[in-house]
Amino acid sequence: xxxxxxxxxxxxxxxxxxxxxxxxxxxxxxxxxxxxxxxxxxxxxxxxxxxxxxxxxxxxxxxxxxxxxxxxxxxxxxxxxxxxxxxxxxxxxxxxxxxxxxxxxxxxxxxxxxxxxxxxxxxxxxxxxxxxxxxxxxxxxxxxxxxxxxxxxxxxxxxxxxxxxxxxxxxxxxxxxxxxxxxxxxxxxxxxxxxxxxxxxxxxxxxxxxxxxxxxxxxxxxxxxxxxxxxxxxxxxxxxxxxxxxxxxxxxxxxxxxxxxxxxxxxxxxxxxxxxxxxxxxxxxxxxxxxxxxxxxxxxxxxxxxxxxxxxxxxxxxxxxxxxxxxxxxxxxxxxxxxxxxxxxxxxxxxxxxxxx
Numbered sequence: 001x002x003x004x005x006x007x008x009x010x011x012x013x014x015x016x017x018x019x020x021x022x023x024x025x026x027x028x029x030x031x032x033x034x035x036x037x038x039x040x041x042x043x044x045x046x047x048x049x050x051x052x053x054x055x056x057x058x059x060x061x062x063x064x065x066x067x068x069x070x071x072x073x074x075x076x077x078x079x080x081x082x083x084x085x086x087x088x089x090x091x092x093x094x095x096x097x098x099x100x101x102x103x104x105x106x107x108x109x110x111x112x113x114x115x116x117x118x119x120x121x122x123x124x125x126x127x128x129x130x131x132x133x134x135x136x137x138x139x140x141x142x143x144x145x146x147x148x149x150x151x152x153x154x155x156x157x158x159x160x161x162x163x164x165x166x167x168x169x170x171x172x173x174x175x176x177x178x179x180x181x182x183x184x185x186x187x188x189x190x191x192x193x194x195x196x197x198x199x200x201x202x203x204x205x206x207x208x209x210x211x212x213x214x215x216x217x218x219x220x221x222x223x224x225x226x227x228x229x230x231x232x233x234x235x236x237x238x239x240x241x242x243x244x245x246x247x248x249x250x251x252x253x254x255x256x257x258x259x260x261x262x263x264x265x266x267x268x269x270x271x272x273x274x275x276x277x278x279x280x281x282x283x284x285x286x287x288x289x290x291x292x293x294x295x296x297x298x299x300x301x302x303x304x305x306x307x308x309x310x311x312x313x314x315x316x317x318x319x320x321x322x323x324x325x326x327x328x329x330x331x332x333x334x335x336x337x338x339x340x341x342x343x344x345x346x347x348x349x350x351x352x353x354x355x356x357x
């Protein structure tokens with residue numbers, strides 16, 4: 001069976017490396033990079049360090065408005081699907097690459113499978129939420145990471161084409177975590193000690209594009225009870241400078257360049273807690289038994305909040321500060337809503353079973 005996998009952002013490549021490894025034991029995979037994210041983080045070194053197959057195609061779409069970017073991807077993916085004639089198009093997550101892939105695949109009557117199906121923030125102002133919903137209602141096979149995602153798809157009338165696989169990010173993280181001790185020296189590089197620092201990331205547009213929200217976040221971080229290290233997203237740097245907050249941020253926070261995945265996993269694992277507005281990092285913190293403070297008003301990963309490993313604080317200065325300063329005790333029991341680390345195998349088996357129908 002030939003499977004055409006579409007990815008366009010760094011987290012999607014990390015998910016895909018676990019799945020691609022599994023798919024290639026039985027099938028032919030064509031890996032397509034749309035070029036949605038095209039910076040140095042997706043250089044050859046990135047692929048080599050994670051043992052990710054180099055993409056067979058790089059469409060080189062690059063940045064642009066949502067409409068421009070999705071439309072250009074759609075045109076190029078249609079051409080590629082017609083040329084390659086895959087049995088399945090495999091999509092990940094909630095980016096514009098995902099949306100373009102489901103439109104191209106279904107329009108050409110090619111079966112489409114969606115990894116991470118069923119996630120919902122219930123915030124329609126997020127472009128990612130629109131991408132998730134449209135993809136889940138266009139794809140033929142929905143590969144859900146958790147029982148909550150399965151239930152959500154059932155309420156939307158999609159239970160007949162849904163399979164609970166577990167979370168492929170867990171597979172990827174488990175494989176990388178075993179390598180971190182030998183291959184990462186990031187703690188020594190930044191003079192950090194395990195359990196004695198806070199790791200932060202800030203990149204979501206709702207926070208960076210608002211001076212009030214960004215100022216509140218960095219004021220709270222500046223008053224944290226432990227040193228804060230923050231690998232900085234280029235958009236966040238741009239807005240800090242535009243709002244006149246750059247010198248203040250650098251005075252109180254250890255701002256560093258974006259890290260490769262191995263080094264970042266090391267920091268997530270060693271941090272006393274994480275404060276972020278990312279979606280995926282909430283879940284990775286949960287996998288690594290690190291308490292997470294999430295600077296958003298809602299989350300797709302509700303299981304992490306319900307289990308007591310994650311707390312939502314928005315961009316409220318007082319709530320962020322309280323969450324950074326309060327004592328936190330590990331819950332007595334920790335559920336496993338995202339499977340046992342074998343989601344990639346379950347993805348392959350689900351595709352094979354669907355193909356036999």
